[in-house]
Amino acid sequence: MRAGSLQALLWERAREPHAGRWSLPGGRLGTSEDVEASVRRQLGEKVDVRGVPHVEQLAVFSAPERVPGERVVATAFLGLVPYDVDPAIPADTAWHPVDALPPTAFDHEAIVHRARNRLRAKLSYTNIGFALAPPEFTVSALRSLYSAALGYRVSATNLQRVLSRRGLLEPTGHTAPPGPSGGRPAALFRFPGKGLEVTDPFAVLRPPGGNRPAGSTGSS
Amino acid sequence: MRAGSLQALLWERAREPHAGRWSLPGGRLGTSEDVEASVRRQLGEKVDVRGVPHVEQLAVFSAPERVPGERVVATAFLGLVPYDVDPAIPADTAWHPVDALPPTAFDHEAIVHRARNRLRAKLSYTNIGFALAPPEFTVSALRSLYSAALGYRVSATNLQRVLSRRGLLEPTGHTAPPGPSGGRPAALFRFPGKGLEVTDPFAVLRPPGGNRPAGSTGSS
DNA sequence: TCAAAAGTGTTAGATATACACCCATGC
DNA sequence: GCATGGGTGTATATCTAACACTTTTGA
Numbered sequence: 001m002r003a004g005s006l007q008a009l010l011w012e013r014a015r016e017p018h019a020g021r022w023s024l025p026g027g028r029l030g031t032s033e034d035v036e037a038s039v040r041r042q043l044g045e046k047v048d049v050r051g052v053p054h055v056e057q058l059a060v061f062s063a064p065e066r067v068p069g070e071r072v073v074a075t076a077f078l079g080l081v082p083y084d085v086d087p088a089i090p091a092d093t094a095w096h097p098v099d100a101l102p103p104t105a106f107d108h109e110a111i112v113h114r115a116r117n118r119l120r121a122k123l124s125y126t127n128i129g130f131a132l133a134p135p136e137f138t139v140s141a142l143r144s145l146y147s148a149a150l151g152y153r154v155s156a157t158n159l160q161r162v163l164s165r166r167g168l169l170e171p172t173g174h175t176a177p178p179g180p181s182g183g184r185p186a187a188l189f190r191f192p193g194k195g196l197e198v199t200d201p202f203a204v205l206r207p208p209g210g211n212r213p214a215g216s217t218g219s220s
Numbered sequence: 221m222r223a224g225s226l227q228a229l230l231w232e233r234a235r236e237p238h239a240g241r242w243s244l245p246g247g248r249l250g251t252s253e254d255v256e257a258s259v260r261r262q263l264g265e266k267v268d269v270r271g272v273p274h275v276e277q278l279a280v281f282s283a284p285e286r287v288p289g290e291r292v293v294a295t296a297f298l299g300l301v302p303y304d305v306d307p308a309i310p311a312d313t314a315w316h317p318v319d320a321l322p323p324t325a326f327d328h329e330a331i332v333h334r335a336r337n338r339l340r341a342k343l344s345y346t347n348i349g350f351a352l353a354p355p356e357f358t359v360s361a362l363r364s365l366y367s368a369a370l371g372y373r374v375s376a377t378n379l380q381r382v383l384s385r386r387g388l389l390e391p392t393g394h395t396a397p398p399g400p401s402g403g404r405p406a407a408l409f410r411f412p413g414k415g416l417e418v419t420d421p422f423a424v425l426r427p428p429g430g431n432r433p434a435g436s437t438g439s440s
Numbered sequence: 441t442c443a444a445a446a447g448t449g450t451t452a453g454a455t456a457t458a459c460a461c462c463c464a465t466g467c
Numbered sequence: 468g469c470a471t472g473g474g475t476g477t478a479t480a481t482c483t484a485a486c487a488c489t490t491t492t493g494a
Binding site for chain 2: 031063075
Binding site for chain 4: 155157158161162177179180181182183184185
């Protein structure tokens, strides 16, 4: 997520198969780590990205011919980095807009699009924005973020109201200086939580009584 | 799903490790099949359940010590069978209520609970009920199904209205005969679609315009 | 004083639950 | 006729998008 569009970090393959095409960073699972630990390790070792605020499983891709040669089963992950973080990445890697990917290797385009859909869905009913936003931000910066990720124009007015109602916007008391052409200085906010929370679990078909007890999320 | 409660098909382990405990049906992935094909094959071969209307990936379980001995990575699935189907299952397998499981092997209890949570969520925003209901059903039968799966009392009145609005209830024109104590005969309905569809994708934070084009689901 | 950006008040629409009331059948 | 289960009509509550309007700054 940078420069006003949702972007994915891809790595240009030097060797066959699919030399010259772009692929997602990844690697083999070690014998003493689980898949999430493995993803975080690969991100650190291969593209030097650390401290990713949120990582979650997407799906297993296992079609027998998805990769030439011996069958490879991949567990795909969605990992999110705040838009103000710009890690030093190797020369053969680059960020690419998710809506205009270069030629990709294997089934990695499908994986990226699946990740995008997951992100879009969770922006609506969770606090997942915390993983894409800097520690402090203005509502209009958040509006740009949501617009870029969702693919349609989001109103800052209503975004603030919806997120405030859910307790996802905490004023820090600070303000950001206005731009060169003036304007009222924007208040700065933060996300109160640091982990993923489901904020609107009963979007429809809610249980009777309408009472929504305070802390009732949990995902087993 | 049978006898008024959500149930899972488990298999009693005869051998160590975890002999006597109950485990989910499963097995190794073949070299020429993907994970979904493998799941359907295992269900057919091991517990003689075929034609499962809906199967979906849950998550990968990969903790190094989840199974004694050599590390085993499992891709867990949620599979649903209509409540009127009662396949002939082997002697060492049985249906168990998801809310009162017997001692389970490995991390299978966590997997079952995760599956239950996934089902509960999707009952609210998809047509996943089609996989649990018979071809034709009354609204009150559907009410029992939803109540058992969700764990709270669902009103038949409102269930009918909500599902009708979404186009998920199609009258067949037939009626079911009343019970021995009388009562108005119930109309029979069917689910129009046979595959999973997201019916309420924009529960919150919907895009501007409010126009929800007819066929806009898709999950990549 | 004016333009620009931020933020608030208010309205209207959609969707859901709750509950009262009517319908059709068996005894 | 009356009990029983099925189905509809009608509030009411909640949440959201839309939009007008006010606030605060720089030139």
